[in-house]
Amino acid sequence: MRIGPAVVGGGLAVVAAILAWVLFVGLPNGTTRRAPPVRRTAAFPPGAVVAPGRKIKARLFYVADSGTKLTSVEQDVPYGEGTVEQARAILTAQLAPAALPFVSAVPAGTTLRALFVTPNGEAFVDFSHELTTAHPGGSLNELLTVYTIVHALTTNLPVVTAVQFLVDGKQIDTLAGHVDLRRPLVKNLSWVE
Amino acid sequence: MTKALSAAFAFGVVVLIVVTLAGQGPALTLVSRDGRRPVSLTVVGDQEFVALDDLAAAFQLTVREESGAVTVSYKNRTIVLTGEQPLASISGRLISLPARPMRSGSRWLVPVEFISRALATIYDTRLDLHRPSRLLIIGDIRVPRLTIRHEPLGNAARVTIDATPRTISAISQDGSRLTIRFDADALDVTPPAIQSQGIVAAVRVVDASTLAVDLGPRFGSFRATTETIETTTRLVIDFAATQTAAAGSPAPPPSTSSVPTPLPGPPPADLPALRQTPSPIGTIVLDPGHGGQETGATGPGGTLEKDLTLAVARRLKTAIETRLGIRVILTRDDDRSMAVDDRAAVANNNKAGLFLSLHANAAPRPTVTGTSIYVASFGDADLARAPLAADRVPVFGGGSRDMALVPWNIAQMRFLKQSAEVAGLLEGQLQEHLPQFTPQVSSAPFRVLVSTNMPALLIEMGYLSNPDQEATLAGGDFQNAFAQAVVETVTRFRELLAAPGGALP
Numbered sequence: 001m002r003i004g005p006a007v008v009g010g011g012l013a014v015v016a017a018i019l020a021w022v023l024f025v026g027l028p029n030g031t032t033r034r035a036p037p038v039r040r041t042a043a044f045p046p047g048a049v050v051a052p053g054r055k056i057k058a059r060l061f062y063v064a065d066s067g068t069k070l071t072s073v074e075q076d077v078p079y080g081e082g083t084v085e086q087a088r089a090i091l092t093a094q095l096a097p098a099a100l101p102f103v104s105a106v107p108a109g110t111t112l113r114a115l116f117v118t119p120n121g122e123a124f125v126d127f128s129h130e131l132t133t134a135h136p137g138g139s140l141n142e143l144l145t146v147y148t149i150v151h152a153l154t155t156n157l158p159v160v161t162a163v164q165f166l167v168d169g170k171q172i173d174t175l176a177g178h179v180d181l182r183r184p185l186v187k188n189l190s191w192v193e
Numbered sequence: 194m195t196k197a198l199s200a201a202f203a204f205g206v207v208v209l210i211v212v213t214l215a216g217q218g219p220a221l222t223l224v225s226r227d228g229r230r231p232v233s234l235t236v237v238g239d240q241e242f243v244a245l246d247d248l249a250a251a252f253q254l255t256v257r258e259e260s261g262a263v264t265v266s267y268k269n270r271t272i273v274l275t276g277e278q279p280l281a282s283i284s285g286r287l288i289s290l291p292a293r294p295m296r297s298g299s300r301w302l303v304p305v306e307f308i309s310r311a312l313a314t315i316y317d318t319r320l321d322l323h324r325p326s327r328l329l330i331i332g333d334i335r336v337p338r339l340t341i342r343h344e345p346l347g348n349a350a351r352v353t354i355d356a357t358p359r360t361i362s363a364i365s366q367d368g369s370r371l372t373i374r375f376d377a378d379a380l381d382v383t384p385p386a387i388q389s390q391g392i393v394a395a396v397r398v399v400d401a402s403t404l405a406v407d408l409g410p411r412f413g414s415f416r417a418t419t420e421t422i423e424t425t426t427r428l429v430i431d432f433a434a435t436q437t438a439a440a441g442s443p444a445p446p447p448s449t450s451s452v453p454t455p456l457p458g459p460p461p462a463d464l465p466a467l468r469q470t471p472s473p474i475g476t477i478v479l480d481p482g483h484g485g486q487e488t489g490a491t492g493p494g495g496t497l498e499k500d501l502t503l504a505v506a507r508r509l510k511t512a513i514e515t516r517l518g519i520r521v522i523l524t525r526d527d528d529r530s531m532a533v534d535d536r537a538a539v540a541n542n543n544k545a546g547l548f549l550s551l552h553a554n555a556a557p558r559p560t561v562t563g564t565s566i567y568v569a570s571f572g573d574a575d576l577a578r579a580p581l582a583a584d585r586v587p588v589f590g591g592g593s594r595d596m597a598l599v600p601w602n603i604a605q606m607r608f609l610k611q612s613a614e615v616a617g618l619l620e621g622q623l624q625e626h627l628p629q630f631t632p633q634v635s636s637a638p639f640r641v642l643v644s645t646n647m648p649a650l651l652i653e654m655g656y657l658s659n660p661d662q663e664a665t666l667a668g669g670d671f672q673n674a675f676a677q678a679v680v681e682t683v684t685r686f687r688e689l690l691a692a693p694g695g696a697l698p
């Protein structure tokens with residue numbers, strides 16, 4: 001007697017379904033409750049901890065008409081529980097493609113990998129490699145990129161006093177050969193209109 | 194008949210011009226292993242002529258005149274000349290001359306260039322004509338070309354002598370004269386006219402291989418140093434005024450007082466500084482931004498920032514070295530990647546007196562134009578640090594000594610004031626030479642600046658992202674004007690440093 005492939009596949013599917021039910025539904029609830037919440041939000045975007053539908057007003061930064069400074073624009077961004085989650089929500093909105101007529105100084109394709117804030121208010125922000133590899137160069141471009149991020153965090157979150165840049169999890173010297181990123185950068189209003 | 198009369202008239206006019214305008218002042222000096230020999234020159238207008246029979250005597254030539262043509266022979270080789278054309282024929286090949294040969298009485302005169310263009314091609318031994326110094330070098334002998342500069346610096350002065358190719362020299366003082374003997378058979382030199390301020394009165398040629406520096410009544414002491422720069426040996430002689438003369442400011446002209454008048458007051462601050470540090474700016478390091486894989490900004494026309502910065506740096510190096518006599522080092526002189534810290538290290542390790550990092554900018558909007566001059570900025574935490582103090586450190590062989598330990602990432606902090614001074618000077622010069630670039634001074638935490646241990650600027654010359662400025666930046670007119678502005682900035686900054694109270698911190 002021969003057993004067909006369809007029968008074997010169907011059997012495996014049933015076994016998998018039972019196993020999944022045992023693991024995620026049938027076991028005592030305490031098993032899933034013991035997992036720290038941060039693990040569920042480690043992957044970005046952190047939508048799981050952002051209250052659905054609730055918004056806050058935040059100032060995001062774009063290139064001013066003069067082309068030599070930044071200007072701030074008030075926008076709705078999702079509410080985040082706590083400083084870190086709110087910082088993620090703000091940066092996610094800041095890194096999103098700018099709606100016309102705004103121009104972003106952050107290279108397209110840049111995403112946020114991770115973020116944490118130290119007790120003394122220094123935000124360590126880890127970006128994807130596009131922040132450097134897609135950067136067009138020029139010290140003005142670089143200054144505007146850096147201070148877009150710095151001001152997006154320090155203006156909206158008073159507890160954040162400085163920003164340390166990381167790319168792909170590592171400290172970097174500069175984005176494109178100019179601004180010293182070895183140490184956290186503080187707000188500098190001379191770059192904002 | 195008319196033609197013959199015209200020719201005769203023209204010949205008469207030429208002879209008349211030679212007779213009336215020719216001067217016997219200058220002479221061409223023939224220099225060989227056997228010694229020096231003057232040959233008189235005749236000047237007509239701007240052209241110098243030498244007599245063929247003088248050359249014949251010096252070089253064993255045979256000169257024959259036949260049917261209006263002059264034949265100059267050396268061994269079996271001949272040169273044919275006529276008085277009708279500025280040409281010489283050498284074995285059927287025509288060589289141009291700057292003027293026609295001409296007769297003066299019984300002698301034929303030929304343009305002095307005849308020696309290098311015609312005679313040198315048939316002569317056995319090398320003939321090397323140095324027009325500015327009126328030297329004719331015969332054979333392979335050592336005749337370095339000397340370039341002499343005199344810089345009055347208030348209560349001090351500097352004489353810089355560049356000898357090319359490299360030549361050893363010895364210097365000694367004999368009363369009111371310094372004697373500089375070069376290891377050479379002759380010198381190719383034109384001594385500069387010196388506006389004496391009482392310390393250095395004159396620089397003159399004493400003999401074939403010796404220069405003299407005549408010292409003025411305010412002369413106090415001197416110090417000489419030499420360094421080798423590629424194929425040149427540079428001799429730098431720093432002079433200081435006497436203490437009594439230095440106390441008086443401004444310096445009295447030597448012509449009005451042979452004895453300096455002692456004035457009350459402490460010794461000027463710049464005198465000991467000059468003795469410890471011969472020049473306020475001995476070396477300038479230019480940093481052509483980016484390089485190699487790191488191209489920097491790119492213009493819409495394809496201009497790469499790394500190429501532009503290197504081209505300008507090379508041009509600037511030549512301008513500063515030739516006009517100011519300051520050694521210039523480039524952090525890179527080819528297309529290669531270089532870490533930012535390595536660039537600062539070149540300046541720090543060479544103890545540069547000024548560091549200029551050259552860049553071209555890019556902006557998000559293509560309408561942005563202009564030149565930006567940046568000095569370093571530091572955060573409040575850095576600025577709040579205690580003043581840097583000397584630390585006692587152990588030394589090799591035992592014991593310890595005080596040593597100023599400067600953190601690498603804030604080395605620039607103690608030079609911020611001087612950097613701002615240079616930035617202001619450059620802004621003024623750029624406004625004068627390149628007003629359309631509306632230069633502005635800003636500050637930013639630029640990595641290449643914060644680690645430099647001397648006055649330092651980062652200069653964004655213009656915006657490659659603007660198509661018009663991209664084209665302008667790549668052009669010679671812009672680059673020459675930019676170089677001019679930087680040279681004058683360095684000149685003024687050097688004067689500031691040399692002024693009383695202007696010494697380095």
